[in-house]
Amino acid sequence: MTPSQVIYLIAVTLYVVFFLFFARFFIWKRYADSHYWRRRPQLDLEAVRALAREKDRELPFFSIIVPARNEAEVIARTIDHMADLNYDPDRYEILVATDEKEVMARERRRLAVLSAAAALLDGKVPSRRALDEAEEVVLTLLARFAVIDYVAGRREYRRLTLHMTQEPGEPELEGPLSRHVAAVENLARRLVTDRRRLPLSELREVARLAGPHHGRREGDLLASVHLALAVPVAVAFGLVLGHPETLQAAQVVGRTGQAREEVTARVLTVMSGLIARSLAARVEAERAAGRLGDALAEAFVMRFPTTQDIVEERAAALAERNRAADDGKAVRRAPVLKHVVVPYDCDGLYPGSRTGRVVPSTKGRALNWALSFGCARPER
Secondary structure (H helix, E strand, C coil), X not given: CCHHHHXXXXXXXXXXXXXHHHHHHHHHHHHHHHHCHHHCCCXXXXXXXXXXXXXXXXXXXXXXXXXXXCCCCXXXXXXXXXXXXXXXXXXXXXXXXXXXXXXXXXXXXXXXXHHHHXXXXXXXXXXXXXXXXXXXHHHHHHHHHHHHHHHCCCHHHHHHHHHHHCCXXXXXXXXXXXXXXXXXXXXXXXXXXXXXXXCXXXXXXXXXXXXXXXXXXXXXXXXXXXXXXXXXXXXXXXXXXXXXHHCCHHHHXXXXXXXXXXXXXXXXXXXXXXXXXXXXXXXHHHHHCCCHHHHHHHHHHHHCXXXXXXXXXXXXXXXXXXXXXXXXXXXXXXXXXEEEEECXXXXXXXXXXXXXXXXXXXXXXXXXXXXXXXXXXXXX
């Protein structure tokens, strides 16, 4: 046998060996699918209820433990999805474990940002490092005033939103006001920093964050309301900083793209300027009354919420939903939402003990601490 024939036989043998090596995985998978996985019972809620009645037992009770740190932007949606599971809400609970170090980190930056915001309102220029966050706090302060006035039914706000939305009626801001304040601040910040017109897609995205359960038409209407409030907030921002020429009402209205006719643009400009001056006067009134520091502190918490803040907000909302269900209103009951804060010095072992020193954060550490707070109800 020649060397070339030997090499050929070796190559063919290796090819066959590797082919069989990979083919066995497909054979095993097909066998497992037909003999195991596809034979698993497909359970649904009605089947579980029927099985519980057959065994004379209640539905199983379980706890969903969610470790969350620095997740203020997404934890509300996570909780809302879990609260609407296709399961008896009285037979499960949601337990969110947050980290104390998140609150500690925010407290360390709070004083610096509030000092920078106060300096900004006094006409001083803070350090570049704190400038952006200080501006966001001031915008949030103005947005909070605007949203509160709108909810209170101030006539000038209602007229402004009517011209902006060009829809009959007075849209209401449902849900936590903090979400709407965040949306108005978001849009106002874009009007301040961006010279282009805001596209409708961006408005819808901001409105979706404030009210994720709205339909398309309701979302567009909500976006227009947020934009109507953001315009005077952006103009007032220039007034309180002492730079009214940089953010004139006509320029800001032009960036919204909502005024398609000259008359409408003039009306929006005049009304936005009027409201902006009232917002700036509100800031000065807070300063004169000695309440500006507290107002800025509230705006800071609203602009930079921790995961703990959002969880407590959702817990209150779910409790209110259950009270409405108990009163006979047509709303679905929600499961109990528990909030557990993992201490900064938790050792991470079950059931958890405090060491007196900072321990790095991990998901397992949060889970081990939270396990002791799960409430497994006794079965009959």
